[in-house]
Amino acid sequence: LATRISFMNEVANLAEAIGADIEEVRRGIGSDPRIGYQFLYAGVGFGGSCFPKDVKALQRSAQEAGKPLRLLGAVEEVNEAQKHVLGFKIRDRFDNQLRGKCIAVWGLAFKANTDDMREAPSLALIDDLVAAGASVRAYDPAAGTEARKIFADSRSITIVDDALDALEGADALAIVTEWQEFRSPDFAAIKKALKTPAIFDGRNLYDPAALRAQGLEYYPIGRKQ
Template sequence: EVGEKLKQLYEPFMRSYDRTQIVSIRSSELAKYASNAMLATRISFMNEVANLCERIGADVSDVRRVMGSDKRIGTAFLFPGVGYGGSCFPKDVKALIQTAEENGYKLKVCSAVDEANQYQREIFWQKISNYFDGKLEGKKIAVWGISFKPNTDDIREAPALYIIEKLLQNGAKVSAHDPIAAFNAQKELGNSVEYVEHNYDACKDADALVIHTEWNQYRQPDFNKLKELMNSAVIFDGRNLYNPSKLKESGFEYFPFGRT
């Protein structure tokens, strides 16, 4: 009865087609968790594919394009990178795992998704650390993007926080830019990080640039300007924003996920 009344309430806003589905409370709660867990699974799976691509010489962009052309798979959430964050995916995957455990069942796939996501940021960190042979003391690292995704100031579970904390623990100086999340980041990280108003300012005298968030303003930077500003033309790209061949031709050392 309540469901029918709600359906009538929303009916004027759904004149093209009826999107309401009336199910039990248990089913609706599980559907929400399961939907986000499925999307998280796609992300973690593609991250694993990207890691494999690096080891066998394949290009994850080509692999993704071929996979996405299959209508059974589609293109959504097939972009690899440093991992997912935010207020929904991490929480809902963990909630699903815990709910199963409380009811005597182990969700092996969801557990693997969560583990792979945590490991992905560690893989990104190892790329940075290995490049410097673990000697980051006194190095200046520019960071573009702190929020877990573009167009939000949400930094909850953001991979950038993990990487920045690792950099600081290893003695690096971090200069960071984010269009709208810098204030929240400062509350989380304190004054140990320099926050700049313009993204190029972070790169002045930097020994490397690390990208965590695919903000539009980072997609087509002036690479000649970057080379002039930076001590070393080195980019660690956690979101695969650029063409590896073009960057190499421009004199950059470029480290994306799953691309050669």
């Protein structure tokens, strides 16, 4: 499963570079019943307690047996790099001038329906944003308590209890976790709240044409621009 995720993320980055659409690619690949559609979604990488740990454990066992698994090394390398893709997109949009900017982040847990933030892509994104001089207002339906513990010593990160509250004073919105409540938000309210009407979607939740028709800048993963 980890291999499928990293493969799709690599293909998504290629699709974006050549003007293709990863959703069209996904539908084509998944239509083969030998492959199917599960875990063929591009995004910002996997986290949690299982996939990263299991990949590392199998790699270690292979090394000890003198049979290193180069494929798993690539899976891990791709995944770690993918966690930084959203941060790169944000820096690129603002011409690497993030000092003094505020970025709203929706989703902190490594996946929906959990409060687990172990090795979550949100951690890499927030680190990238803060390192670039930005502040962060973040919301997660379940991981708020855990996030407050993790970021307790940071003055640049504010954890809030409402999705729209995260947008207050924000220059742009980044979506990291595919929570159900993020799938059909009030786009008019988002546009009104943000200083720059830009959404950076790490889970490809929305239709690009529909958002652009509403006057929003939309930056997904591997979708046709």
